[in-house]
Amino acid sequence: MNKSWPKSFGFLMLVLMLALTACSGGGGNNVGNNVNSGATNAPDNQTDKDTGGEKTLSIMWWGPDARHEATKKALDIYTKQNPNVKFKPEFMAWDAFWQKLPTLAASKSITDVLQMDAAYIQEYVSRGQLEDLSDIDLSGIVDPTVIENLKIGGKLYGIPLSQNAQGLAFNKTELDQYGIPHPHKDWTYDEFFQWARDARAKLPEGKYPIGDTTTWDSFNYYQTSMGKEPIMSDGGKKFNLDKDLFLTFYQTYEEFRKAKIVPPAEKAAAFLENDPQADPMASGVVMTRGATTGSVSALEQLMPGKVGVVNLPVGPAGGGWAQSTIFLSVSANSKNKEEAKKFVKWFITDKEAGQALGLTRGIPINPEIYKELEPTLQPKDKLGKEIYDLSLDKALPFYSPAAGFSEWVDTYRKEMEAVTFGQQSIEDAYNKIDKLGKELAAKAGGQ
Template sequence: MNRYRTWGTGVSLGLAVLLTATACSGGSQGTSVKPDSGKSGDGSANLKIMWWGPDTRHKATLAALDIYTKQKPNIKFTPEYLAWDGYWSKLTTLAASKSMTDVLQMDGAYIQDYASRGTLEDLSDIDLKGIVDPKIIDNSKINGKLYGIPLGHNGQGMAYNKTDLEAAGVKLPPKNWTWEDYFAFAKEGRAKLPKGKYPIGDPSNVWDNYQYYQTAKGKGPIMIDGKKFNLNKELWYEYQNMFAQFRKDGTVPPPDVTKAFVDNDPKGDSMASGTVMTKGVTVASVSVMEQLLPGKIGLVTIPTGPSGGGWAQSTLFLSVSSTSKYKKEAKEFIRWFITDKEAGKALGTSRGIPINNEIYKELEPNLQPTDIISRKLLDTVIEKALPFYPAPTGWSEWVQAYQAEMEAVWFGKKSLDDAYKTIETMGKEVETKLTNAK
């Protein structure tokens, strides 16, 4: 399931799908990290561990596990690594049978769901003082408890094609630009860019792209506390009418062109293909755009408002199963995972910018341009960033309906008023259902 969106393209982008583009779904083949049958309580343990990611992450993690076993021979691992879809499909089955792995990688969009079902152990007793910023820890807590140890920094901003914009004489996005700046940029770009090139994409079909507008304006997220439906009608119409006008006058690509974009494909990507000048990127994904357009990328925040804009916080965690026989050993391992310098070198930036700044400093002298740009994006967005507001459990059908309704508007099959009625009615129904659920 896709969780994040490429802001400014109107095309859904699962960040983890991006990160797993080259992923393989395998087990522990080719690694010296082997299972053992240690018993909890005698100092030995066989920790089952599971994660998703690309091949580079798999190899880096296996190397780190090997280091840990060499440092602590009584601890062995049974690793399993999969692509994004396979990971969550298997984890759902494991959770239902109460047989989740001892240690598991967890995502910011789903951790609240798994925690609420009692499948994750509270990790608040792990000492992270001087290791992880207390603000990050606080932002990661769920009902006052810590169910995942953050692994890397993340955040949302925008990349723009600096080279092509300068060639066309379009004023570049200013630091911490506002929504007013953004719309002015779009209009100037329409007037100056060659035919077939567009200053911005059309993100109006995806709910959380609109949410950036609403939160920046100080009206809060669309889903409050996981249950309350909070779609601001006035702002929604304001936003949607602006993009309707942009579609009419050619400021954004036509709907059929937008639908045909293929994220991160050299020829099919909205920005890499040279079609759209701006694109939403995350700290964890911006390196891909740098690879596709080396030296051409500029960075800026998501357009801001009185409350800020975009988000910045950790979205990738290591968690412990509540049914694990090796909770103590698992917690010790996770703390080691983000503090040991040898492990830090092995892991590198395979999970983004390390959450532990001391580890990052060790890596910094040898970082590649694709790694450096990730840090640059984080530094760019952090000042105005808001919290990360994913769709809570129970809202998936509404999310899908939102996109279907807005695409019907795109292609003239439905009026904006009718789409709003459907979106609002369904949102209130979900709120009622979740509020009344036991």
């Protein structure tokens, strides 16, 4: 997390996010990192008693099936190296994870180790739910600058797992089929919008060049790319939703709904990312969608050889983001804190684990691990590196919702969904979203 974050991309998101896997928040149109595949094991947590000198670490994470399988292999490796340590894992999709975690937090039963996202880490730190990990020696493993940028109040609450970036995936096979040029690096928002208009003219009925968007992070990317402050800053004490840019951005999408450049609201509501039949892009309905370094491999597996990538559109100040956004954290209520700390350091340093995990959480934060992986990378993995490389030079910080803004994030999505269904005007939505944001900022500032 960058020091300038209010620090949550929930993202552009999406909601960045935005985002991986990220960020972001996520989902929807051109941003977001909501992954919705994978089953769940029975939830067990740190309240289970260890017996006979053995320790049992409970751990939970979100992600697609590829991440689930890779993580389970890594846990087996740790147990092989440390026979006295067993795991009780729980894994699920993005939405399910963030629906479950508040319940665990309320009962102080968060798992010993949990995957954490930049969009939410500050919120759980502010609640006292995460352990300070500053005493874990990461010298020679993680760049000191990266560590400093991730600290909250001078302390480290998450061990970064990867360098991640938000980009845009596109169906290069179908674009070629219909004579539509591929998106290019560092395209501006004006170029992006015009590309969508031009592509619409060449696509048959029932296919759309881009998706619609209802998440706060997708607009925040636009606002910050134009050189404006992020919507939330200073821990949520400052709120700045630029009305002129808001109207310009969403009036463009209103035009696109009328011109069938984006799918109708009813169809968009049924999309489910990374589902073979319901994914907007893999199903062949939409030609583009948001993807991160860590999540694009799942899309490539659904449509092998057909996926191209590009960075998000940029403005005068740049655009998108490229940085650490996914972490392993330790519960402040864990009864196995020392073993949990040992494990999270091992997770980013052990070469055998690195081979098992691959790029399922993005480009490994440890350069030695990536060097080991590079010669064996598959095309789906190289796409993740390509997103990162394309995004890096224009990337802005990853801005996340401030603590206490979850209601605002939900309200934003709800009000913008009402706009897409034609139930209210863009200006009415702005007024409601802006009013709540200002109220929350005043509350955060003690006014």
